[in-house]
Amino acid sequence: MSDIDEPSRGGDEDAQRAPRRRPLVSRRTLVWAGVAVGGLAALGGGALIYRDIRRSAGPEGTWVELNPIVPVPSVSPRATSPAFEQPLGETTVAVWAHADDDIIFANPHLAGVIASGATLRTVFVTAGDAGRGLDYAKQREAGIRAAYDRMRGSTSAWETREITLLSGARVTRFVPVDDPRLSITVLRLPDGNLSAKGFPSTGDAGLTQLINGTVPALRPIDDGPTLDASRLAETLAELIHAGSPRSVTTNVPHESAFARGDHPDHSCVGSLVRAVAPAVGVAAEAVTYYIGYPSQHQPVNVEGDALASKVDVYETYASQDPVVTCDTASACLAQPGFGQWLRRSYAKAESELQLR
Numbered sequence: 001m002s003d004i005d006e007p008s009r010g011g012d013e014d015a016q017r018a019p020r021r022r023p024l025v026s027r028r029t030l031v032w033a034g035v036a037v038g039g040l041a042a043l044g045g046g047a048l049i050y051r052d053i054r055r056s057a058g059p060e061g062t063w064v065e066l067n068p069i070v071p072v073p074s075v076s077p078r079a080t081s082p083a084f085e086q087p088l089g090e091t092t093v094a095v096w097a098h099a100d101d102d103i104i105f106a107n108p109h110l111a112g113v114i115a116s117g118a119t120l121r122t123v124f125v126t127a128g129d130a131g132r133g134l135d136y137a138k139q140r141e142a143g144i145r146a147a148y149d150r151m152r153g154s155t156s157a158w159e160t161r162e163i164t165l166l167s168g169a170r171v172t173r174f175v176p177v178d179d180p181r182l183s184i185t186v187l188r189l190p191d192g193n194l195s196a197k198g199f200p201s202t203g204d205a206g207l208t209q210l211i212n213g214t215v216p217a218l219r220p221i222d223d224g225p226t227l228d229a230s231r232l233a234e235t236l237a238e239l240i241h242a243g244s245p246r247s248v249t250t251n252v253p254h255e256s257a258f259a260r261g262d263h264p265d266h267s268c269v270g271s272l273v274r275a276v277a278p279a280v281g282v283a284a285e286a287v288t289y290y291i292g293y294p295s296q297h298q299p300v301n302v303e304g305d306a307l308a309s310k311v312d313v314y315e316t317y318a319s320q321d322p323v324v325t326c327d328t329a330s331a332c333l334a335q336p337g338f339g340q341w342l343r344r345s346y347a348k349a350e351s352e353l354q355l356r
Contacts (some may be wrong), residue, residue, distance in 0.1 A: 058337025060261035083242040091119040093243035097265035098128035099144040114160035120242035129189040131199025143320030169235040170224040188220040196264035207268035241280035256353035298339035
């Protein structure tokens with residue numbers, strides 16, 4: 001989801017949080033305390049929270065025109081990447097702008113993929129750092145690993161590897177020691193900000209400027225090799241191909257009517273994936289795009305046990321993110337924007353994108 005310049009993400013990123021004492025009340029009870037309103041004769045605390053959420057609006061990203069992505073040349077056969085991972089059953093490669101886009105916008109589908117025993121290879125393109133540096137980005141990465149642990153039902157350690165790709169990019173990969181069918185790969189490019197102007201600490205530049213040619217290249221915030229637009233596209237093509245996917249999931253692309261008001265990084269990543277997937281043999285109908293911020297304008301479609309589970313996973317992530325942390329399910333649902341997004345998940349096929 002990324003950015004932190006809206007009021008709902010206020011907080012001191014340097015603060016050290018004491019371990020949380022887990023609530024004795026079940027998360028499912030807390031969810032329904034925050035959202036159940038039907039049949040109430042008078043407004044109670046939970047209903048008041050729900051009413052306030054309905055009145056509050058989540059953030060919207062600045063709309064900026066984006067240059068068309070230059071297609072990656074099709075090469076067959078492609079050389080085996082150092083990032084290659086052995087397929088372990090049906091494989092999904094998921095490419096997202098920020099660490100939490102998947103658990104906010106693509107759950108409960110994401111949890112279903114993990115529960116099914118299928119293989120999931122996740123890639124996060126930006127560090128989601130919001131100009132706060134590598135330490136904060138690593139907190140978010142720890143949060144998403146904890147969320148995956150929650151979904152897979154294990155807290156075993158994760159191995160960390162640095163991989164230099166054929167494209168010249170350097171990525172960091174995390175793999176659970178007890179579950180090689182899952183992996184998380186991060187590029188750690190600078191966050192582009194809700195304004196699409198980046199942050200001063202990272203040169204006021206992000207994916208939008210890179211694609212539009214107003215900056216020649218971006219340097220990852222962990223000081224990896226710089227990536228120009230063509231190298232970034234080739235890097236994503238290489239990582240998708242290395243996962244041997246049957247399906248790909250990602251953010252809604254800039255060309256879609258559903259991208260209006262979304263985070264600019266989301267739109268950039270969706271457009272990049274849509275442009276490069278055909279070059280590595282992924283058919284258009286095999287790619288699924290998830291609506292981001294604008295999903296708040298769609299009807300609620302995640303309820304009951306599915307909502308309880310989704311909020312539980314998000315709360316697990318948020319416990320590691322000092323900016324969006326929430327200690328109970330009802331507190332997570334009360335966050336402007338997040339409360340609306342958690343109650344919704346909208347997947348779109350290529351034919352449903354309403355391309356402009």
